[in-house]
Amino acid sequence: MSLFRDDGVVLRTQKLGEADRIITLLTRGHGRVRAVARGVRRTKSKFGARLEPFTHVDVQFFARGSELVGRGLPLCTQGETISPYGSGIVADYARYTAGTAMLETAERFTDHEGEPAVQQYLLLIGGLRTLSRAEHEPRLVLDAFLLRSLAVGGYAPSFSDCARCGLPGPHRFFSVGAGGCVCADCRVPGSVVPSSGALTLLGALLTGDWETADATEPRYAREGSGLVSAYLHWHMERGLRSLRYVEK
Known part of the structure; x- marks a missing residue:
């Protein structure tokens, strides 16, 4: 059992059970990571608002054994927002659709979970930053x-x-x-x-x-x-x- 931290961009989310979500992130050090965030769909959860697509976050994970390579999923136990790129993207249809295509591309180009993909990660950060600022x-x-x-x-x-x-x-x-x-x-x-x-x-x-x-x-x-x-x-x-x- 181990705790590890990484910063990454939320690519997409999936509902799990009544109150949980599976969060897919592209991280700096661990490449594409899927993790379970418990209770984030509850209305009183402040943690859930930080784990929305387009958000650049600093996340702490709890993993058991070799979960990063496919045996189960680690847990998101903590998250802090670094840059809420979504606030400058989701209100404009052209920026939102372009940003959604960027997130999907980043996920498709990182096929193997747990393998570092630093160049793709930096490209995504730069692209979302530029998009959110409407440059x-x-x-x-x-x-x-x-x-x-x-x-x-x-x-x-x-x-x-x-x-x-x-x-x-x-x-x-x-x-x-x-x-x-x-x-x-x-x-x-x-x-x-x-x-x-x-x-x-x-x-x-x-x-x-x-x-x-x-x-x-x-x-x-x-x-x-x-x-x-x-x-x-x-x-x-x-x-x-x-x-x-x-x-x-």
Whole structure:
């Protein structure tokens, strides 16, 4: 039996019994963790308000044996709010749907519970902070987060050089299966020819060039979002449930 602390972001919650919840968090030191929070659905519980999606919390867990690797679930015994990102997200539909897609992405990219995923954790913290402060358009923040999550997962797309042979670009063709832009010699069936404006935007989002991204015309932003969605769907083998609400 042991107690351990970690800070993390609440990804989602599930009802358990009459008053409990299962809380899924992405933590700094232990990766994705599912834990039981007892009594948090009671109206008088102050602890429960700290364990809502989008909240960055410092949590204490009580675990027995090897519970972090699948034998039962640890208990959330204490929690302190670090940053309530939800307060700046849930009141705006565009920010809320983008944030929900970010939470789902973070969970999908951390398949194994208990394994550290520090880069994904830091990406999520930065994305939610930016989203809650309304520093950029919500869909641009989401697309930047999706592209960087793909890069961390080993699926970084190329928006300039050829993804197959490495020939310096820019190139006209784009293939989600090939890994991004491809030259004429490496072009594969199903390749598309996106606008240079959309490719410039996606390259800026991947590298964090927000000056270029914020100045992009809406038509290029819409086109770029379509490419990101297709690329994500291909490499994750199934789409995000929450992405359909963002697109609406």
